[in-house]
Amino acid sequence: MDSVYTPDHPASAQILFDCVAGSRAYGTSHADSDEDIRGIFVLPAAAYLDLAPPPNQIADARNNVVYYSLRRTIELLTAANPSLLELLYMPADCVRRSSPEMQPLLQQRALFVSRRCADTHVGYAFSQIRKARGQNKWINQPKSAQPPRREDHCQVIRRDRLVGGAAPCRPQSLAASGLDLARHHAARLEHARDIYRLYDYGDAARGVFRGDALAVESIAADDEAARFAGLLLFNEHGWKQAVADHQNYWTWRRERNEARWRQQEVGELDFDAKNLMHTIRLLLSGKAILERGEPLVRVAGESLQLLRDIRTGRYRYDEILAMADALVADCENLKQRCDLPAETDPAAANALLFRLTQDWEARNR
Structure with a gap:
């Protein structure tokens, strides 16, 4: 369960770190x-006994x-989550607040460094590649402000094309068919999914689509043959997917950082350079875990210059993927000879959670 942030939520006394x-x-x-801004807040143990789960x-x-x-x-740290692990290794100039209870967690942060961390860093890195590809589609194939129409996901087999003609029973787009669904009623075709019989009622029709639904009618026996116009194939699943894609696209458009996409929109790049920069950053951090026993948060020197060059589009997409593959190979080699535990000891993590909660409750009585 999640909750909405406000300046007073979480309360200041609950914040262990930000x-x-x-x-x-x-x-x-x-x-x-x-x-x-990223942070950690604490709740009293009793909050987890409430029927309404805490956030x-x-x-x-x-x-x-x-x-x-x-x-x-603690749960995400035990699962080797890269975003949570880096909170335990933040540069001092980034820390805004750190409570007394945060100190034992920082002192025992090595508990959460394991070979599994390298695997999750690699996994997160390649999710950035998939994300870069997905958002690249949005850049190169922008969606109109008008939401998808059901009619655009309809195919029709007109009555005269069911049997006769050079290509009998071949569906055609609604637009090509010349039929106006506003002048028709639909009845479900028995034992067939997403296929409907169409009946032409002219000006007296109430239409096939009404509000948010396709209206299924019961057709009078006298109208079955006289008004039958053909078959309607409505790809409802495809329409719903198109609606979801449209909503996701426009949510992204509203919330995106405009400066980030400038290079792609003017054709300088054909991928999301920021996502691929984070791919390499995550892999460098995974490698640092295996080499030094801690993630790389503040990047410097040649590694920082490399990330900046990727961000500004100096490297091609295939060159960045080659870098990523090389770093993954380095991680695999290092993993074979490093002395890190395979994963975090859950009992030790649980004991630390109990201790930190009890210390905070004792200080806030």
């Missing part, structure tokens, strides 16, 4: 970068500000 995260922590920010996360509408409950934090 920091400036994202590009400002990584060292990759620029003038148009958003400011991302796992408190966030604003755009997820620029996100606080995780301590319980959810």
Whole structure:
């Protein structure tokens, strides 16, 4: 269960830790970068005995500000979540607040560093590649402001094409058929999914689509032959998917950082450079875990220059994928000889959760 962030929620006394995260922590920010706040809040143990579950996360509408409950934090750390692990290794200049209860968690942060962390970093990295490809489609194939019409997902077999003609029983688009669904009624074709019989009622018709639904009629026996106009094939699943895609596209358009997409919209790049920059950053961090036992948060030197060059479009898509493949190979080799545990000890993580909660409750009695 999640909750909506406000300046008073979570309450100040509940906040164990918060920091400036994202590009400002990584060292990759620029003038148009958003400011991302990430933090941890705590609830009394009794809150988890309530029938209404407490929130796992408190966030604003755009997820620029996100606080995780301590319980959810430990749970995600135990699962080797890269975003939560980096909170335990934030540069000092990014930390805004850190409570006394946060110190034992920071002192025991190595508990959550494991070989599994390298695997999750690789997994997250390649999800960024998929994301870059998906949003690239939105850039190159923008959607109109008008939502998808049901009529555009209809095919028709007119009565005169059911048997006769050179290509009998071949469906054609609604537009090509010349039929106006507003002048027709529909009846379900028995034992067939998404196929309807059409009947022409002219000006007296109430239409096939009414409001949010396709209206299924009972046709009088006298009208069955006289008014039969053909068959309607309505791809309802395809229409619903198109509606969802349209909504996702326009949500992305409303909420996106415009400066981020400028290069793609003018044709300088054919991929989302920021996502691919984060692909390489995550892989560098996974490699650092296996080499040094901790993630790479603040990037510097040649690695930082590489990320900036990717962000500004210096490298082609295939070159970046080759870099990613090489880093994955490095991680696999390092994993074979590193001495990190395979994964976090859940009993130790659970004990730490109990201790931190009890310490906070004792201080806030």
